[in-house]
Amino acid sequence: MLETLTDKLGGVFRGLAGRGRISEENVREAMREVRTALLEADVNFKVVREFTDAVVEKAIGEHVIQSLKPGEVMIKIVYDELVKLMGPVDTRIYFVTPGPTVIMMAGLQGSGKTTTCGKLAKLLVSKGHHPLLAAADLQRPAAVEQLKTIGEQVGVPVYTDPSKVAPHGQVQKGAAVAVCRAAIAEAKKTGRDVVILDTAGRLHIDDALMGELKEVNAQLKPHQVFLVLDAMSGQDAVNSAKAFNEQLELDGLILTKFDSDTRGGALLSAKMITGKPVKFLGVGEKLDALEEFRPEGMAQRILGMGDIVGLVQSAMENFDQEETAKLQAKMEKGTFTLEDFMAQMAQVKKMGPMGKVMGMIPGMGDMMKQVNMKEGDIEKSLKRMQAMYQSMTVAERKKPDLIEHGRRRRIARGAGVEGGEVSKFIKDFEQSRDMMRAVGSMGVMGKFKMMRALAKGDLAGLGMPGGPMLKTKKSGYMEKKDRNKKKRR
Amino acid sequence: MAFLSKAYDKLKSALKKTAQVLNTDVRTLFVPGRQINEEFLGEVEERLLAADVGVANSERIVSTMRDRWRLGKIKNRDQCQEIIREEMLAGWAGTSRELTFAASGPTVILVAGVNGAGKTTSIAKLAWYFKNELKKKVMVAAGDTFRAGAVHQLTIWAERLGVDIVKHKQNADAAAVAYDACEAAKTRGVDVLIVDTAGRLPTQEHLIRELVKIRDVVAKRIEGAPHEALLVLDATTGQNAVNQAKVFGQAINVTGIILAKLDGTAKGGVIMSIRDQLNIPVKFIGLGETPEDIAKFDPAEYVMALLGEKGE
Ligand SMILES: Nc1nc2c(ncn2[C@@H]2O[C@H](COP(=O)(O)OP(=O)(O)OP(=O)(O)O)[C@@H](O)[C@H]2O)c(=O)[nH]1
Ligand SMILES: [Mg+2]
Numbered sequence: 038m039l040e041t042l043t044d045k046l047g048g049v050f051r052g053l054a055g056r057g058r059i060s061e062e063n064v065r066e067a068m069r070e071v072r073t074a075l076l077e078a079d080v081n082f083k084v085v086r087e088f089t090d091a092v093v094e095k096a097i098g099e100h101v102i103q104s105l106k107p108g109e110v111m112i113k114i115v116y117d118e119l120v121k122l123m124g125p126v127d128t129r130i131y132f133v134t135p136g137p138t139v140i141m142m143a144g145l146q147g148s149g150k151t152t153t154c155g156k157l158a159k160l161l162v163s164k165g166h167h168p169l170l171a172a173a174d175l176q177r178p179a180a181v182e183q184l185k186t187i188g189e190q191v192g193v194p195v196y197t198d199p200s201k202v203a204p205h206g207q208v209q210k211g212a213a214v215a216v217c218r219a220a221i222a223e224a225k226k227t228g229r230d231v232v233i234l235d236t237a238g239r240l241h242i243d244d245a246l247m248g249e250l251k252e253v254n255a256q257l258k259p260h261q262v263f264l265v266l267d268a269m270s271g272q273d274a275v276n277s278a279k280a281f282n283e284q285l286e287l288d289g290l291i292l293t294k295f296d297s298d299t300r301g302g303a304l305l306s307a308k309m310i311t312g313k314p315v316k317f318l319g320v321g322e323k324l325d326a327l328e329e330f331r332p333e334g335m336a337q338r339i340l341g342m343g344d345i346v347g348l349v350q351s352a353m354e355n356f357d358q359e360e361t362a363k364l365q366a367k368m369e370k371g372t373f374t375l376e377d378f379m380a381q382m383a384q385v386k387k388m389g390p391m392g393k394v395m396g397m398i399p400g401m402g403d404m405m406k407q408v409n410m411k412e413g414d415i416e417k418s419l420k421r422m423q424a425m426y427q428s429m430t431v432a433e434r435k436k437p438d439l440i441e442h443g444r445r446r447r448i449a450r451g452a453g454v455e456g457g458e459v460s461k462f463i464k465d466f467e468q469s470r471d472m473m474r475a476v477g478s479m480g481v482m483g484k485f486k487m488m489r490a491l492a493k494g495d496l497a498g499l500g501m502p503g504g505p506m507l508k509t510k511k512s513g514y515m516e517k518k519d520r521n522k523k524k525r526r
Numbered sequence: 527m528a529f530l531s532k533a534y535d536k537l538k539s540a541l542k543k544t545a546q547v548l549n550t551d552v553r554t555l556f557v558p559g560r561q562i563n564e565e566f567l568g569e570v571e572e573r574l575l576a577a578d579v580g581v582a583n584s585e586r587i588v589s590t591m592r593d594r595w596r597l598g599k600i601k602n603r604d605q606c607q608e609i610i611r612e613e614m615l616a617g618w619a620g621t622s623r624e625l626t627f628a629a630s631g632p633t634v635i636l637v638a639g640v641n642g643a644g645k646t647t648s649i650a651k652l653a654w655y656f657k658n659e660l661k662k663k664v665m666v667a668a669g670d671t672f673r674a675g676a677v678h679q680l681t682i683w684a685e686r687l688g689v690d691i692v693k694h695k696q697n698a699d700a701a702a703v704a705y706d707a708c709e710a711a712k713t714r715g716v717d718v719l720i721v722d723t724a725g726r727l728p729t730q731e732h733l734i735r736e737l738v739k740i741r742d743v744v745a746k747r748i749e750g751a752p753h754e755a756l757l758v759l760d761a762t763t764g765q766n767a768v769n770q771a772k773v774f775g776q777a778i779n780v781t782g783i784i785l786a787k788l789d790g791t792a793k794g795g796v797i798m799s800i801r802d803q804l805n806i807p808v809k810f811i812g813l814g815e816t817p818e819d820i821a822k823f824d825p826a827e828y829v830m831a832l833l834g835e836k837g838e
Binding site (some may be wrong): 077145149176182184240303 | 572641644675683686762764765766767769789792
């Protein structure tokens, strides 16, 4: 999709490069493409309008006019502006002393509050805190049981009071307040330093339920109130976010279900309408699938460019730090060898849920389906690479350039593969090496270029660790086993 | 028909609330006698966008208006309302929204959707509808064995509604639950069996495959089953709903959509794109959290509600 946006913008500006002058008309035309991209990503239309107006002003200024490649510069302006609007980044949770710090979760039905409570509790535990979960969703049948189970899973106590559960869905006045109050008292008694209040999902126009929430807010004064919002939300996200913010004074936003293939424009809408920072993203059903928010990747995703930054980063994070540092130094110096490449391959396995990251890339989902891979294929191809590597001399491993026709035949025979496969193996390595070098020194535009390579299906050229393993149909194999490794059931 | 008008009242009152929140009344848009101009057309487009109708459809509708206006065929704003209605309703003509029932033996309805869409609640609503409106013997199957509390949730609904339930323990094989439910439905002479499933995202291929497996099990146990495979969509969902419909549609051959949570301020206009691209009809709408908050989907009513037009 970035492809199309870049292409479209390229089209708008074609022939203008070098002439040094771009009319307001050109910029406006380009903005129409940007507008469509944003609307298709579910950014609210009012937010889109504000956004494009602001960008037009910027673009008509110096940047574009002085540029040689106006299309790319336009994208950069759009991207930078998006990043700016989604910031400033503040993913901190503020604690009070003496405790307990009270955090309240609010949101529409089905947005993912209960699961997010569990994730947050787990995160806090990992940072040395001792949270207590409070089951204040007294409306949805079995919501209390759900939180209890989640509490067990993350090893955090859950305060419940079954007597307060609404018998037939009717709101019982004061019940939620009572549960929250008792939970806070319990936390004090048992020395828990954080209380997370799981509240019932409600429509922002439901007066009875919003009243209940306001009551909890007014009486117990939670130190932080987070709105939990479904990343797949459409235009209406602004209405609910606005209403919750007005009635509760939110402190932050948590967007859930970002492991879907939504472009996630609701995030931008909610951020803009509330002015409150996005704290976390929910990226899976597992209770550790909560990530701190980074605007850079999100801007690309909303524009339909895929979370390339996030992809590279998450790959990096899961790498052996030392090993990665070593590899990086080599890349920068341009001394990345086939040996390193194989070490990198071994690391790829640790990279984690490919499905998760791949899903972030527009078009990838479809592409992966087309590949039609059998389980274990990847294992096989890894083995073949290993075999080819083993058949090489030390000199060849250090300097694959040495491998001409004769050597190639020898290696192929030794590894029991076709000669062509050896060539491809080396080519993959070279691409990986070149792109790895580029990633280190990559600016925004570089990442865009990379994205374009990606959209063409040229994953080997991605230059991210593991790139060579993610092939499209044309070139054969694709990482699949790792994708399924994190199967939840 | 009392049922339908009740639904319409519900929709109307939901829209009244919409107006309160947005502080605008959609009816102010198509003022009779007021002339069309570009500003007005821009506003119509934004209203359509705001309802999640999508860029392509919104632009198409507005350009139809613009063309007719420029050709002098229409002049006043209220005439545009007709165009919207025509444009929006045309695609729905001729699609059946009736449920398919088994000729004999239990009718099986498989319910699927993304996490939190409203599946379980919609099942409670369907169960209520079949039992109370159609006087059928209903059974539900707790096929969400994954999410914490899910089995319990459906159990509570079954108790409240007085319908049978087949369930296993949490983390049991969902297909096994479906299997047992089919057998139980046959032996107990159940008319309608509704199978709940865990929420899953279109990106989770292994879970989509699991859903296919559940469908296959059901198909093996009962002839012609599932007679309906209903996808629950959250009306607040944006353009991603198209992809949901695509993926679930391919996996289990979705026969209809339940558009849940229409009692909020979201309009679920994305169903238009789903209709155009995939031709999956919306069969029911969800209008609240209690079992009676269900209505059959009626395109004319829906469009009226979408536009905020007064009912007779
Ligand atoms: N206002 C409103 N709320 C609804 C509607 N349908 C469902 N809900 C609420 O949405 C929340 C989630 O509904 P569920 O039925 O549990 O959704 P689900 O799809 O089964 O969720 P999972 O099983 O967790 O994937 C609950 O709080 C429901 O009460 C509706 O039509 N209107
Ligand atoms: Mg459910």
